[in-house]
Amino acid sequence: DPTQFAVDLTNCDREPIHQLGRIQGFGFLVAASMDWLIQHVSANVGAFVDGSPDTLLGEPLDALLPASAMHAIRGRLQLLTHNEGSERLFGFDLLGTGRLFDVAVHVSGHSIVIEAEPSAEGPSTNPGTLVKSLIARIQRTDDLSGLFRESVRQLRAVTGFDRVMLYRFADDNSGEVVAESARSGLESFLGLHYPATDIPKQARALYVRNQIRIIADVLAEPVPIEPGLDPNGEALDLSLSLLRAVSPIHIEYLKNMGVSASFSISIVIDGRLWGLFALHHYSARHLAMELRSTTELFGQMISLIIEARLQKEQRRAEEKVRDLHDRFVGKIVSATPSVEALADFADDLRQIVPCDGFAVYAKGTARSFGHCPLPDDMPALARFLNRAAASRIYATDELAAVHPPAENYADRVAGVLAIPISRSPRDYLLFFRKELVQTIHWAGDPASKIGAFGPNGPRLSPRKSFEAWQETVRGKSQAFTEAEHKAAETLRVSILEVLLRFNEETERRQS
Ligand code: BLA
Known part of the structure; x- marks a missing residue:
C-alpha cells in the first residue's frame, strides 16, 4: 500500500508523492470511471454535497451532478490534449443548487477526476487583464535580475503572501534564491543556496507536469480518498490534481521554518524545471483556484520571457x-x-x-x-x-x-x-x-x-x-x-x- 510508505531523510526520493491517497480539505474530489460511475470520493464530500462516500460510491455520476454540469465537464475533457493537464470552470453552479464552485477536471489513468472548491466571493479581476498588466511591467525591466526582482514583487502584490522567492536551479539541481520580496521584519534568504535533495527528483519531475501547488495550511489534517485502493489494488494517481496533499517530510520542513502556507509556481524552460517561485505565508492562506490558475498562466508566460532574455x-x-x-x-x-x-x-x-x-x-x-x-x-x-x-x-x-x-x-x-x-x-x-x-x-x-x-x-x-x-x-x-x-x-x-x-x-x- 503506497500510502504506508514510511518516509525519512534517506529515502525521500522514492516517496510516491503523487499517490499519497489524500487531498487538502478546502475542496472535495470525485473520480469516475470512463462510463461515469463514481469510483472514489474524498471523505469530506458530505461537507459540500448531499451524500456521503457510502451513498455515492458505485453510483452513476449524474445522480450527483445535474445534466448541465455533466455537459460542461464533457466539454472540458474534450479540450485536453493527450489527456495531459487539467481544464477549469470558474464560478460554476456544479450541483445545480446555486452555490458557485471553481472546478478542475482531468484524466488520471482510467478515471475522470473532478475537483471542486467554493468560488471566491466578491468581484475578481479578469485573469486576462491581470496577466496582461503583470507582463507589461515585467517587459519594462532591462536586465534579467531586474526582471526577477519585478516578478517577485508583482506576485507578492497579487497574492498577498508574506514572502515570494525566485528559486533557480543549477546544473547539479542545487538551487539559489535569486530574487526575493518579503514583508518587512523577515529574515532574508536572498543569495542562499540549497542542495538538490531539498526538492527530490520525483517532485521536480512532477512540477514539470503540474505547474502549481498550494499548501493552504500545514496544520490542516489531510482528507483521505475513499477507497484508498481501487478493486485492482491501485491508488489514484494525483499528479495532475490541484488539491493533492503534499509529502509529510515537506510539511515538516515548512513547520520547522515557521511557515504556515506555501504556494509554488514552476518555471519550465525547454521541458526542464529551470526554477520556481516559492511563496510563503506565516498564517494559513488559501488562494482561490481562479487566482491560482491566473498565476499558473503568469508562470508559463514568464518562462518564455526568461528563456528569451537568457538568450539575449x-x-x-x-x-x-x-x-x-x-x-x-x-x-x-x-x-x-x-x-x-x-x-x-x-x-x-x-x-x-x-x-x-x-x-x-x-x-x-x-x-x-x-x-x-x-x-x-x-x-x-x-x-x-x-x-x-x-x-x-x-x-x-x-x-x-x-x-x-x-x-x-x-x-x-x-x-x-x-x-x-x-x-x-x-x-x-x-x-x-x-x-x-x-x-x-x-x-x-x-x-x-x-x-x-x-x-x-x-x-x-x-x-x-x-x-x-x-x-x-x-x-x-x-x-x-x-x-x-x-x-x-x-x-x-x-x-x-x-x-x-x-x-x-x-x-x-x-x-
Ligand atoms: C518540496 N522543497 C519542496 C518545495 C520547495 C522546497 C520550494 C516545493 C513545494 C512548495 O511549494 O513548498 C524547498 N523551500 C525549499 C527551500 C527553501 C524553501 C530549499 O523555502 C529555502 C528557503 N525536503 C528536504 C529534504 C527532503 C525534502 C531533506 O529538505 C527529503 C529528504 C523533501 N521537498 C521534499 C518533498 C517535496 C519537497 C518530498 C515535495 C512536496 C510535494 O509536492 O508533495
Whole structure:
C-alpha cells in the first residue's frame, strides 16, 4: 500500500508523492470511471454535497451532478490534449443548487477526476487583464535580475503572501534564491543556496507536469480518498490534481521554518524545471483556484520571457567578450609581444575569463595577481598541467582532487583554467578561482527563532539545508562555463598568432 510508505531523510526520493491517497480539505474530489460511475470520493464530500462516500460510491455520476454540469465537464475533457493537464470552470453552479464552485477536471489513468472548491466571493479581476498588466511591467525591466526582482514583487502584490522567492536551479539541481520580496521584519534568504535533495527528483519531475501547488495550511489534517485502493489494488494517481496533499517530510520542513502556507509556481524552460517561485505565508492562506490558475498562466508566460532574455543576455555577453578580446589583441600587437609581457595586460585578461587570481607562468617563473598559489607552488602545478593540457585549454573546479599539492593553498585557490601558450618548456596563462562557499554567507540571525523541530530534527530547516549545500561544494570553485572555455580557446589562438608573427619578423630582421 503506497500510502504506508514510511518516509525519512534517506529515502525521500522514492516517496510516491503523487499517490499519497489524500487531498487538502478546502475542496472535495470525485473520480469516475470512463462510463461515469463514481469510483472514489474524498471523505469530506458530505461537507459540500448531499451524500456521503457510502451513498455515492458505485453510483452513476449524474445522480450527483445535474445534466448541465455533466455537459460542461464533457466539454472540458474534450479540450485536453493527450489527456495531459487539467481544464477549469470558474464560478460554476456544479450541483445545480446555486452555490458557485471553481472546478478542475482531468484524466488520471482510467478515471475522470473532478475537483471542486467554493468560488471566491466578491468581484475578481479578469485573469486576462491581470496577466496582461503583470507582463507589461515585467517587459519594462532591462536586465534579467531586474526582471526577477519585478516578478517577485508583482506576485507578492497579487497574492498577498508574506514572502515570494525566485528559486533557480543549477546544473547539479542545487538551487539559489535569486530574487526575493518579503514583508518587512523577515529574515532574508536572498543569495542562499540549497542542495538538490531539498526538492527530490520525483517532485521536480512532477512540477514539470503540474505547474502549481498550494499548501493552504500545514496544520490542516489531510482528507483521505475513499477507497484508498481501487478493486485492482491501485491508488489514484494525483499528479495532475490541484488539491493533492503534499509529502509529510515537506510539511515538516515548512513547520520547522515557521511557515504556515506555501504556494509554488514552476518555471519550465525547454521541458526542464529551470526554477520556481516559492511563496510563503506565516498564517494559513488559501488562494482561490481562479487566482491560482491566473498565476499558473503568469508562470508559463514568464518562462518564455526568461528563456528569451537568457538568450539575449548570452549574446550580449559573447559580444562583450569579443570586444574585450579584440581590444586586448590590438594592445599586444602594438607592444613588444613576448610571453612575459602578457602580465602587463592582466587587467584585460581577467575580464575575458573572470577569476579571483591571475598568473603568467613563463620560463619557470610566475607573475601573479590576486588569489594565486605561492611562487614555490607554481612549478609543481605547471608539471601537472604539462601532463593534463596537451596544448589545449584545461579547467577544473576542484584542483585539489586531481592535484593533491593544491590542498596547501586551498584557502586561496580551488579551481583553475589554464591556457598553454608555448610548446617547450610550456608556459601558461592561469586563471584561478577561490572556493565558492567562501563567497556566500548566511547573513541572518545565527540564533534560530524556532524552538522545536519535527521528528527528523533540524536538518529540515533552511539553515541546516544551507550547511548541507556548503558540504556538497566544499573545495570547489564556481565551474568554468562552456562560454568561458570558448573565450579562452579564442584567446589562445590569437596569442599564438601574435607571438608567431612577432618571432618571424624578428628572425627576418636578424637574417
Ligand atoms: C518540496 N522543497 C519542496 C518545495 C520547495 C522546497 C520550494 C516545493 C513545494 C512548495 O511549494 O513548498 C524547498 N523551500 C525549499 C527551500 C527553501 C524553501 C530549499 O523555502 C529555502 C528557503 N525536503 C528536504 C529534504 C527532503 C525534502 C531533506 O529538505 C527529503 C529528504 C523533501 N521537498 C521534499 C518533498 C517535496 C519537497 C518530498 C515535495 C512536496 C510535494 O509536492 O508533495
